[in-house]
Amino acid sequence: MIKVHHLEMSRSTRVLWMLEELELPYEIVKYARDRETSLAPKELEAIHPLGKSPVIVDGNTTIAESGAILEYLSDTYGKGRFVPEAGTxxxxxxxxxxxxxxxxxxxxxxxxxxxxxxxxxxxxxxxxxxxxxxxxxxxxxxxxxxxxxxxxxxxxxxxxxxxxxxxxxxxxxxxxxxxxxxxxxxxxxxxxxxxxxxxxxxxxxxxxxxxxxxxxxxxxxxxx
Ligand SMILES: N[C@@H](CCC(=O)N[C@@H](CS)C(=O)NCC(=O)O)C(=O)O
Missing domain, CATH: 1.20.1050.10 (Glutathione S-transferase Yfyf (Class Pi); Chain A, domain 2)
Incomplete structure (x- = not known):
């Protein structure tokens, strides 16, 4: 099952939205922001060297950067949905x-x-x-x-x-x-x-x- 490394109050929500539109099952691993600095906790660095969210893990594939994640999800699971016809x-x-x-x-x-x-x-x-x-x-x-x-x-x-x-x-x-x-x-x-x-x-x-x-x-x- 796809795992989403999700920092609270962040860009990561749009990855969850995409997964919901695609009706794919997924698991969320939640991370809290530092209350003073709002930064992500150190644990995220174990998932991706930049330590940012979102990151997804799909089987053996780890993908960071929300645009790249959304494109991966629509390319892999979208069956042509959510992407306009090429050349238009x-x-x-x-x-x-x-x-x-x-x-x-x-x-x-x-x-x-x-x-x-x-x-x-x-x-x-x-x-x-x-x-x-x-x-x-x-x-x-x-x-x-x-x-x-x-x-x-x-x-x-x-x-x-x-x-x-x-x-x-x-x-x-x-x-x-x-x-x-x-x-x-x-x-x-x-x-x-x-x-x-x-x-x-x-x-x-x-x-x-x-x-x-x-x-x-x-x-x-x-x-x-
Ligand atoms: N361009 C990247 C930005 C990633 C990013 O900066 N994520 C923020 C969440 S909105 C983050 O992890 N911030 C915590 C930090 O910088 O420690 C993307 O779209 O995925």
Whole structure:
């Protein structure tokens, strides 16, 4: 049976969602984050040298990196489901969003998390105002304008697409679910201004397979 090494409140939930969509049996090995640093525990390094989650083990095969895991699962068990036909625009969009989710969007959302946390980090009282100022400046210059730009790009794309690649849910939607949840959590008021992003996210959250994944894996998002 496929084993999922699942860190609480993490990207790993989308792997559980994919497994639920494929109706495959799986076992979850749960890991708690460090309460102070939010980092993964050392035990994960025994599964994969980077010590991150998700990682799956399927027989003798160990796979890390959520995009690679999702592609492995749909290639191996999907029987053509969840991947658009090769050579079509939908397929090109699929490839694009499979790379974009972790390669372009997540870095700014991670930076936002780090910058917000700089302001909240424990420090001597005389240093705190400086840390707050640095945090605010970095959010203002680096994180917020880029997050806004990505938000607008995604909202526009979803104006003309029901799912990210067209009329059908694909693995690209599953992959995009985590950065979009992070966008909602960290993107602030921008999000509410897009009915299309909201429609997409409501459709994701309404899928029985997604709900089963959250029931088994726990809440998705680490709060800032
Ligand atoms: N790009 C990788 C990122 C893996 C990653 O950073 N996972 C986070 C969970 S959201 C993690 O393990 N964080 C704990 C840590 O860095 O110690 C993927 O998509 O799998």
């Amino acid at each position: 625009q939908a397929y090109r969009d699929y490839r694009y969003f499979m790379h974009y989710a972790e390669g372009s969007l997540m870095p700014y959302l991670l930076l936002k998390l780090v910058f917000v946390r700089i302001a909240k980090a424990p420090a001597p009282f005389f240093v705190r105002p400086i840390m707050k100022q640095i945090s605010s400046k970095l959010q203002q210059i680096v994180a917020d304008p880029n997050i806004r730009r990505h938000h607008d790009f995604l909202a526009k794309h979803l104006e003309t697409h029901t799912w990210f690649t067209g009329d059908q849910l694909t693995t690209a939607d599953i992959h995009m679910s985590y950065p979009i949840e992070a966008l909602v959590e960290r993107g602030g008021r921008d999000f509410t201004s897009s009915p299309h992003l909201k429609r997409w996210l409501d459709a994701v959250r309404a899928r029985p397979a997604f709900r089963r994944a959250v029931d088994r894996g726990g809440p998705i998002m680490l709060e800032v």
